[in-house]
Amino acid sequence: MRARTPAPPPSRRRAAARRQAVLFIAPAFLAYACFVLVPLCMSLFYSTLNWDGIGEWSFAGLSNYVTVxxxxxxxxxxxxxxxxxxxxxxxxxxxxxxxxxxxxxxxxxxxxxxxxxxxxxxxxxxxxxxxxxxxxxxxxxxxxxxxxxxxxxxxxxxxxxxxxxxxxxxxxxxxxxxxxxxxxxxxxxxxxxxxxxxxxxxxxxxxxxxxxxxxxxxxxxxxxxxxxxxxxxxxxxxxxxxxxxxxxxxxxxxxxxxxxxxxxxxxxxxxxxxxxxxxxxxxxxxxxxxxxxxxxxxxxx
Known part of the structure; x- marks a missing residue:
């Protein structure tokens, strides 16, 4: 009789399940990051500037928030x-x-x-x-x-x-x-x-x-x-x-x-x-x- 292949340990099965979950989540997360997280971070950065959108900018700190x-x-x-x-x-x-x-x-x-x-x-x-x-x-x-x-x-x-x-x-x-x-x-x-x-x-x-x-x-x-x-x-x-x-x-x-x-x-x-x-x-x-x-x-x- 052929010897049965031992089942992988639970830790390895959990790791494989996590990798599969990451592969499924990755496309949606990349889209979310590109269209939500990156613009949000850019807005946070822009909110600390004095900038007209075209020319030179200068750091304003929290002065824009104080104005708001x-x-x-x-x-x-x-x-x-x-x-x-x-x-x-x-x-x-x-x-x-x-x-x-x-x-x-x-x-x-x-x-x-x-x-x-x-x-x-x-x-x-x-x-x-x-x-x-x-x-x-x-x-x-x-x-x-x-x-x-x-x-x-x-x-x-x-x-x-x-x-x-x-x-x-x-x-x-x-x-x-x-x-x-x-x-x-x-x-x-x-x-x-x-x-x-x-x-x-x-x-x-x-x-x-x-x-x-x-x-x-x-x-x-x-x-x-x-x-x-x-x-x-x-x-x-x-x-x-x-x-x-x-x-x-x-x-x-x-x-x-x-x-x-x-x-x-x-x-x-x-x-x-x-x-x-x-x-x-x-x-x-x-x-x-x-x-x-x-x-x-x-x-x-």
């Missing part, structure tokens, strides 16, 4: 982004929860299908097109002002996107309209995974709809709500296209957001170092907002 954190205009611009969070996040998530709860029993029927389709349509429209369409609607002769005149509110007619008080909420409403469909679809999908027997048991115990929503729907949608909040916060803090198309940051800087200001500083004012510092601060703010949410909604074992 002390300049009144830049602080207002960062504040504008956080105000957009209220519109991009709170409105779509709350309305999406209400709609998803309302159509929970008809999700398989025509009504549920039609509702999901209608609400999801804004998500497939390019944001530039949405911004242009809404800027027409907000015009003096647009649909919004015509509707106000129709219901007898002529004194409320105004140029919405040119008003210092209402321009930012008007832009926020555009973002809420675009993101509502995504949030609704995610929440409807999450409700479909909740065991229907829980609702039946709650009804037998005399629970009212608000009790079902509070004690069954909300806990069951923790993961989906976390995804919605994460995506919409990132969208709000990094918004650019809707603002650029609708208002270009005006009037004044009332609707200017960090993404738009980074573009202006780098390509219009040739302040590459300050633009990079603002971009790094924006990235940190996004992480500060998103990481606690991810920690709060993750499943506990």
């Amino acid at each position: 954190l002390t300049d009144d205009d830049l602080l207002q611009i960062i504040g504008n982004a956080f105000e957009l969070v209220l519109w991009f996040t709170v409105v779509p998530v709350c309305v999406g929860l209400a709609v998803a709860s309302a159509i929970r029993g008809q999700m398989a029927g025509r009504f549920g299908t039609a509702t999901r389709t209608i609400l999801f349509l804004p998500q497939v429209i390019p944001l530039v097109a949405a911004g242009i369409a809404w800027s027409w609607m907000y015009d003096w002769n647009g649909v919004v002002n015509q509707a106000l005149v129709l219901v007898g509110l002529e004194d409320q007619v105004r140029g919405w996107l040119g008003n210092f008080t209402f321009a930012l909420p008007a832009v926020g409403l555009i973002g809420a309209w675009v993101l509502l469909g995504l949030c609704t679809i995610l929440l409807v999908t999450g409700i479909a995974k909740i065991d229907g027997s829980l609702y039946e048991a709650a009804k037998l115990d005399g629970a009212r709809p608000r009790h079902e929503f509070r004690f069954i729907t909300l806990p069951g949608l923790r993961q989906e709500i976390g995804v919605c909040v994460t995506v919409t916060i990132i969208q709000a803090l990094s918004s650019f296209d809707i603002v650029y198309v609708a208002t270009s940051g005006g009037p004044g800087i009332e609707t200017t957001v960090p993404g738009l200001e980074i573009y202006r500083l780098a390509f219009a004012h040739r302040q590459v170092g300050l633009a990079s510092a603002l971009a790094i601060v924006l990235m940190i703010l996004v992480l500060v907002c998103v990481l606690p949410i991810q920690w709060a909604v993750r499943e506990r074992k």
